[in-house]
Amino acid sequence: MSKNFDYCVNLPEKIEILFKQGEYLGEGHNGVVFLLPDNMIIKFFRNKKVWKDESSILLKTKRSRFFPKIYYLGENYIVREYVEGIRLDKYLKKNELSEKLCKELYEMVEDFKKLKFTRQDLRCKDIFVQLDGSIKIIDPKNNYKKVVKYPRHLMKGLYKKECLEVFLNYVCEQDFKKYTYWKYKIESYLKYQVK
Ligand SMILES: Nc1ncnc2c1ncn2[C@@H]1O[C@H](COP(=O)(O)OP(=O)(O)O)[C@@H](O)[C@H]1O
């Protein structure tokens, strides 16, 4: 992957110095990501709207332990905290969904409520499981735009890895009303595609 793509222009000197020491980390539909020194990453966005959405989410989630800290906002890029660990979907191929992990996922969704997200959902591939068993979200999207009242994608991902039941049992122990609602919603979705 070449570093010389057109959206990496006019970087301020301090960012340019860091970027020169950076290495390619990965990319998705919306951006290209490089690892910088001091546990930071830089994500360049292809689309200004996505940059705006992601920046505003990360500014609003500053106090949540589930989101990477934001260090610097550029015109079409964000410098933020590097998240170590393994993607949840890959992690679950080799590991069980432990009680600790259920607790992390449950508390994360509870945090979504506190952050007043209208979309209280995300995909397993955007969650990283860290060495100490805690989780962090790398790529938040549309959390104040779409309306999703239960963690549909998350539970669908857990279902594919055959651990939805373990998660729902944990939810049942915490909050029976929530368990009944989530179970009803995800079963309707999986059986009849009712969102
Ligand atoms: N904060 C981060 N820490 C570690 N790796 C990251 C981080 N952000 C992104 N990445 C890596 O870069 C890839 C692309 O980033 P992502 O934010 O998912 O882009 P997109 O919005 O285009 O999907 C991710 O799949 C991941 O491998």
Ligand SMILES: [Mg+2]
């Ligand atoms: Mg992504």
